[in-house]
Amino acid sequence: MATSAWYHRDISRARAEDLLAWAGRDGSFLVRDSESVPGAYALWICECMLMLTHASTSVSQQTTQGVQVNCFRTLGDLVLGYQHPHKGLVTPLLYPVGRDVEPGDESSGEDDKPGLACAPSPAQALPIGPPVTLAAGEVIGVLNEYLRSEFPMDVEGLRRGATGLRHLHRTLGVACQGLNRWVPSSGVGPGGKGKREAFCQLLQLMKTKQSHLSEPDILSVFVGTWNMGSPPPRTLRSWVTCCGLGRTPDESTALLPQDVYVLGTQENPQAEKEWTEHIRASLHSFTHIDYKQVAVQSLWNMRLAVFVKPEHENRVRRVNTACVKTGLGNTLGNKGAVGVSFFFNATSFGFVNCHLTSGAEKVVRRNQNVSDILRLLSLGDKQVGPFDIGLRFTHLFWCGDLNYRLDLDVQDILKHVSKRQFDELMCADQLTRERHKRKAFLNFKEEKIAFPPTYRYERGSRNCYLWQKYKTSGVRANVPSWCDRILWKSYPETHITCNSYGCTDDIVTSDHSPVFATFSVGVTSQFISKTGPSTERAWVELDGIEAIVKTASKAKFFIEFHSSCLEESRRSAENDSQSCDVPGFLKLGWSPRQLPKLLPIISDMEYLQEQHLLLSVKSCDGFESYGECCVALGSLLRSGEQFETFLTHRGEEMGSIRGRVKVHVPKNRRGTREKTYGELASLPSSRPSYPSLPLLTLLLPFGFGQDLCELSDPALLLLFCCTMIQGFTFPYSPPRSLTWLPLLAPCWLSLTRCILDSRDADCDWLPLALKVRPHTLP
Template sequence: MNDRWYHEDISRPMAETLLAKAAQDGSFLVRHSESFEGALALCLLFENRIYTYRIFINEDNMLSVQASAGIKPKHFLKMPDLIEYYKQENSGLVTNLRYPVERVEEAEGAEVAIGASNVVDSTARIRSDASRSLVSETLARRLEEVDTAILAQVPRGFHKALCDYIEQDILKDAEHLNSSSVDMWQLRLLLSLLTKGLSNELIQTMSALETSQNLLDNQPSAGGSMQGQVRDYEPESPDADVQNRHVEIAPVFEVKLDSFGIFLKIHLKVDIENGKLIVKKSKDGPEEKFYNHNRILQLIKSQKFQNKLVIIIDSEVKKTQRKEYVFTDSKKREAFCQLMQLMKNKHSDFAEPDMINVFIGTWNMGNASPPADIQSWFLCRGQGKTRDDTAADIPHDIYIIGTQEDTQGEREWVDLIKSTLKNITYIKFKHVSNKGAVGVSFMFNGTSFGFVNSHLTSGSEKKLRRNQNYVNILRFLNLGDKKLSPFDITNRFTHLFWLGDLNYRVELPSQEAENIVEKVKQQQYQELLTKDQLIMEKNDKKVFLQFEEEEITFPPSYRYERDSRDIYNYIKQKATGLKYNLPSWCDRVLWKSYPNVHVMCQSYGCTTDIVTSDHSPVFATFEVGVSTQFVSKTDPNNAASPGTINFTRCEAKLKTKSKTKFFIEFHSSCLENHVKSADGENQESRDENLTVVWSSPLEVT
């Protein structure tokens, strides 16, 4: 099979010129598509018009032509097979393929050496066929001689693919080369199959090597890349409006686009101001194409490969178009997604956002004055799950800052926080304080938020007292809607965040101190976290029931030598003798949300450059879904049709022998008053428990 029809990267006008010169219905050629990355274009001449069909490759490396409506796409493993199929009549194209249009250099060569290609020496042909057969047999024999132990380590299907290529396809590639072709289609498809997914593994390995390099250089990673930094964003003055500041954030992301199983390097730029996703071949090159914000339908993050992202785009040709990109690391992907969300929010047709970003910071200040510069805390720079530099300057919608052991005057500390935040975003500020625990709550549209900042009892041996501190806060902290006061605070909010110096320690003997420090230096955090008191108590359902916490990937935040983050000062001299404070994750952020609501932790870590305290400041950021959940009961347009909830049957099992009659009370922010049911029917069970049944329908309006 000759591939004279393949023209690689010629332009569309050049292709049209060649087909016009051919001037025969059924003349065709194949080139790379200019409007769809990774696709080919099959150009076909019929009745003085040129029809273009795009050739796509799916995730199984199967080729298919975008055919006429009503024709089911047919898939092919090899490009020559596809061409042969569409040479048949009524195969789905406007006409069948008949006359391949040669490349320009081939046509010129034919004119110079006219007639030479038709003269073939029969003896030479026989020798050539024999040589090719010998090559195929030799390679097949070499493959058979490969050690079986090595073949056992090869992924399933690889050995068969190599055998098929040697037996069937290598001669086709040889024919292509003999006909002056520069493209070996069969080898290209084979390599695409064998190396599928290899690029992802290489990128992940590079990311791991980058982290190791930063560790060895004693330079905590702040989201940099071995493949080059994205341009920095210089914020405007503190008084500038936050919307104007968003406009300036326009980093360029280097990504790889999956095309025919081969990853092509391109660059993506999120133009927040104009609402466009721009595609460029080089970082500083011109714009190749763009997608408006309203055409970007969905972002799908791969769970298997943390640096892979699929973008679903509304297409004029097809209903949707799927673009698969691989970023240099997972933090770059998250930064890109945050910028895309910012762009969508800015240009949304809705009056209210459906997603907001929340920053939460907690810091035990150790009864010492803070440094003048604490900006790294609010920019999530340090160790752990941190924000990429390209997203660090994106302001959050809500900032929650909790501190403990703060001896500064209220005014000085508030002024420092306000001056720091004004360098990042426009703010409105509210300050509350208390000893032990303090909380704040509010409604955002129809979504309720609660935040608790607490400082629990210290001391490794006082775990049970900390548990009791937690229970007391649940009982006595007055927070949230008064209509929900019969419930503890963990059930009053759509989203409840709990932060502070919770003081839970790593429960290991004091003689393990040096071993703990060594494991921290080696970043073997997960082994130490199996002995973390908070995780163990939470797993035993003693505290923080149904709360979540992001995976901890940063070092213990306590107890450091002041003015250093290289030394843990875990021995303290007291009048009663030596006291050990083993390195521990005392400072934490947890959250609890209603089921099936969107909340995603985007960062969780600690700073490395704020060293005035024996604790490191801890930060966490969240992407939180918000919406208007309930229809207003005072709206006259809704007065005729109030919302109702019907319970067809309710059943409760109680551990009691009491004969008391029981009823159900319904409390909700959307109810004007609580609703009380009729008494249930008591039914004794064999296990000495009491079952209460409400068989009549219950209606809550």
């Protein structure tokens, strides 16, 4: 074992901590002799210690009662065994931390010990289960003690060549016990996926707050739908805070106010004014914010109300409302849709609330309702009139009582619901089937459903479904179903993530449960060029386009180009090639000379990478559209000159289109800016337990040039101080409660100001202290 690089013999605990901190990545490990238990070893991994014990002829784990014992013949076998994931450690043993061997200090190997077994020692490892966090007063005492007596020692050590803040490292290890949770690698426990997502959301809020941008990059949006049927309860708090069943926010983020609230209702007995005041009062009860009403649109008893924070009121413009009837030959408003659209700075939003035809057997009719709404709902900019509402908005949200049912026997449904086997039920969901067959909500998305069917409950309770409905014509079976849904559709290359999707379990005035979803949505601002006037302009060169459209017509076709970045829409000449290789489909081609040169109104790369082109293939005979699509200029700027996508029309797939496009940008206008959601946006929804984040990169994206004294947010200060130590990272999981963080502000602000005061001193320790190794997400 003496030849093993990871065995450090009798180094001290503090030395082990320093070596792992300098290694600076998950999976780093070393083994040393135990200082407290004779004949035992200590395995250090991720700055935590596991006790290793051994017998004379066999190897076993020192475990607590009920924990399985794993045996290994030698310590080397143990290391090999734990190099694989899901073996019970927080991370596999991947990167051995070598010894710092001085000349003449090589080990002879005489003190090598036989093989060992490994298990957490209750006295020396953080316990599995709820972590023990220090009281706020104790934390403040620890930090004040560091600032008073140990901070000067760290400064002096760095001046003498030390490569880390040893005392700060120890202090943070104590103060952040609530952040570093040691749980099984399966991810079960208090630090699961929800905690990690909540922590990422808090990081995003901190990062946005400290970016000092005059306009936001990201917007939080709440969308809710509820078939009321009777007057609502006194407060809607559980609905608008996403409290209930399904994918719900963590308690640390549940009460964070959203930027936009959109509430759609069906069979709403309240008048518009009464209903909007009720919403406003419910929002004020927990946010203490007087939300501003953007619009409310009604059709019979359908309502769609939109509210924004007061600071966003002047950013909302070009508000538009509309409704469409789909009941009884599209003449009655008992079924149909209402819509609201607006621009938030330069990003267009559309919201639709609908009530579709009821009845388990009327799937085709519901699909036709969706198609009629797409075609007839007159929302959005008139300049994009040729396009249905599925392509008029950067982000379109569609909610309502869609009335799609489960095609399954009621007893089978109840059995699956009792076992929470929702995936099995989704196979019988009519909406899921129709979407898979591309007959409804083409290219829309829906978050995975992890909550029980929201209809049909017994009023006054959520303990049982009342699936038999008595009518004059007889008994009708309304099997439990997910009638109430929220879907969305966004332009390509835009940022949108769904953070929650569920239903309430305490609002019982209706036979439907209210459904909620929250989103983080990337937005763009009105662009102002930072470069001076230039004679050069950007231009878009169309170097050939081919399209295949579903038609038996032999007419000629042209392409219309629409975009908010163009001064006006442009159109091509007639196609100069045409063939019919497959019956019912026409292959069309346009050479470069048939296509127009597109001139954006702004020539900066930062502006153009956020823009989109809308294309419509139209007949030269009747100017009827045979298919539309959206192309992101950003993807052409970043990844090449070709595009290929599907053509759709009124919610139906009509063919495909591809082409070659070159975007020419003047050299002096090619600067870009990183979005504040850039790194977090790429995090997948399912991640292994406890990866580490490059927090300094996330929280200080614009470099160290900003004034650290402005980091007044106490939680951000805590994170910043953690990242000051080379290689010091911690998991996604936030503390169980963030209530103690504001009490730390004076301590961290003092520490930060001490660092700033030293910036002008004649020393080179500050860059070293701020160095964080460039971790990459696994």
